[in-house]
Amino acid sequence: MQDWARFTGFDFLAASWLPEVLLVLVGVLLLILLAREALRRIERAASQTSTVWDDALIHAVKRPLTVLLWVVGLAHVAGILDREIGSHVLDYALPARSVGVIACLAWFLIRMINNAAHSILAQSRESGEAVDQTTVDAMSKLGRVIVLIVSALVILQTLGFSVSGVLAFSGIGGIAVGFAAKDLLANFFGGLMVYLDRPFSVGDWIRSPDKAIEGTVEYIGWRQTRIRAFNKNPIYVPNALFTTIVVENPSRMSHRRIKEVIGIRYQDIAKMAAITADVKAMLTAHPDIDNEATMIVNFTTFSASSIDFMIYTFTTMTQWVRYQEIKQDVLLKVAEVIAAHGAEIAFPTRTLHIESD
Numbered sequence: 001m002q003d004w005a006r007f008t009g010f011d012f013l014a015a016s017w018l019p020e021v022l023l024v025l026v027g028v029l030l031l032i033l034l035a036r037e038a039l040r041r042i043e044r045a046a047s048q049t050s051t052v053w054d055d056a057l058i059h060a061v062k063r064p065l066t067v068l069l070w071v072v073g074l075a076h077v078a079g080i081l082d083r084e085i086g087s088h089v090l091d092y093a094l095p096a097r098s099v100g101v102i103a104c105l106a107w108f109l110i111r112m113i114n115n116a117a118h119s120i121l122a123q124s125r126e127s128g129e130a131v132d133q134t135t136v137d138a139m140s141k142l143g144r145v146i147v148l149i150v151s152a153l154v155i156l157q158t159l160g161f162s163v164s165g166v167l168a169f170s171g172i173g174g175i176a177v178g179f180a181a182k183d184l185l186a187n188f189f190g191g192l193m194v195y196l197d198r199p200f201s202v203g204d205w206i207r208s209p210d211k212a213i214e215g216t217v218e219y220i221g222w223r224q225t226r227i228r229a230f231n232k233n234p235i236y237v238p239n240a241l242f243t244t245i246v247v248e249n250p251s252r253m254s255h256r257r258i259k260e261v262i263g264i265r266y267q268d269i270a271k272m273a274a275i276t277a278d279v280k281a282m283l284t285a286h287p288d289i290d291n292e293a294t295m296i297v298n299f300t301t302f303s304a305s306s307i308d309f310m311i312y313t314f315t316t317m318t319q320w321v322r323y324q325e326i327k328q329d330v331l332l333k334v335a336e337v338i339a340a341h342g343a344e345i346a347f348p349t350r351t352l353h354i355e356s357d
Helices: 002-008 018-046 053-085 089-127 133-158 163-180 182-197 239-243 266-285 320-340
Strands: 205-208 213-220 224-228 234-238 256-264 296-302 307-315
Touching: 018 053, 053 089, 089 133, 182 213, 182 224, 182 234, 182 239, 213 234, 224 239, 234 239, 256 266, 256 320, 266 296, 266 307, 266 320, 307 320
Parallel strands: none
Antiparallel strands: 205 213, 213 224, 224 234, 256 307, 296 307
């Protein structure tokens, strides 16, 4: 081997440490293959369970585990080289190994948080269970931020930096950054308030009487919220704005209201009481009208060309298209009641009196 190495010019092939290094690298490859096969079998068994956490754990550990094995193996190789040839590579390899292990652990936790969030939402869609997508998204983002911050602090401590000094410097720097990026921080805390108070969620229809904002919430981020207007244009709203404006959430209404004023002719005034009584009976018997909510059918006004009665009631259906169908059905039945009593719906008229000589 030594003669062949000298002949080819690759003298390092004759080194005494080379077999040990190759053995370590082959061992790492074998461990990776064994780990993948074990994870494949565990994944097959976990797919038979209903919980989402085992699937999230297995899918999250695959890549970080492979990188972790290589990090540990290469650090061991660096130790062999340091022992055999007296290099100082171990002085850099040990801190690099520690940083690599921490980074792999953080990578694994972030992947597990993401996988768990996606699995929870997917399971809720399949089973039909009500899961707040906004809350799941907020907890996922918060968990990732915590993992990144803790990992960064641990890495700094491992590399010999004083964490207390870093935190003190961060406090002083945070004041300067706070003044420079107050709008960004305001949006961040505005988004945090949206996540905690939950005045709306993804998929809700919202509007504001203070601003020209109305549409369906598509995405809630830490800095801004994306709303899809009914003309399909996206509206990007800074989260800080939600702390200063009134937001209505029609998606959470319990009922929809029907409020109409209907006029009949003055010559039908004698039939008004019977008409209002029959209209109220029709509403009471209607399957889509809530009898427990306020219901008013009363003669209200002497108008210029008609005598008016008001219909005030609530439907049990809140979906917009279905509500319009119910309202149409109610108004057509009101017209039938008026016609059944021999009365007519009034329209604007004017009587002209002409004096003769």
